[in-house]
Amino acid sequence: MNQENLTIQREEIDRIDRKIVALLAERTQVVKNIMVLKTNEDSVRSIDRVQQVMDKVAKLAEENGLEPQIAVSTYETLITVLTDMQLEYLHLRQQSDESLV
Numbered sequence: 446m447n448q449e450n451l452t453i454q455r456e457e458i459d460r461i462d463r464k465i466v467a468l469l470a471e472r473t474q475v476v477k478n479i480m481v482l483k484t485n486e487d488s489v490r491s492i493d494r495v496q497q498v499m500d501k502v503a504k505l506a507e508e509n510g511l512e513p514q515i516a517v518s519t520y521e522t523l524i525t526v527l528t529d530m531q532l533e534y535l536h537l538r539q540q541s542d543e544s545l546v
């Protein structure tokens with residue numbers, strides 16, 4: 446690959462990254478909308494829903510010619526971070542509720 450071609454391909458990656466991060470921000474905002482409705486740890490962890498999302502993502506990867514492991518491990522990391530964020534929010538809310546009684 447010559448230098449010019451490399452530069453073009455990297456610009457393509459930069460363009461795609463801008464889209465991915467914008468979509469991640471949009472998706473995270475929806476998770477935050479749901480987060481305020483959750484009142485306990487089980488609903489935050491939503492094990493069945495997480496499994497559903499992971500299955501869906503693995504299938505979508507295959508349909509798009511992507512190695513499923515790339516999508517699956519990306520989503521495992523994403524959902525771990527989002528679950529931790531929701532747990533932290535839930536615990537902070539529970540603490541502030543306790544301080545009111």
Ligand SMILES: C=C(O[C@@H]1C=C(C(=O)O)C=C[C@H]1O)C(=O)O
Nearest residue numbers: 476479489490491494495527528
């Ligand atoms: C957003 C939710 O909560 C969490 C985040 C999920 C996600 O990022 O898709 C899925 C399950 C939950 O851990 C949900 O219950 O749908």
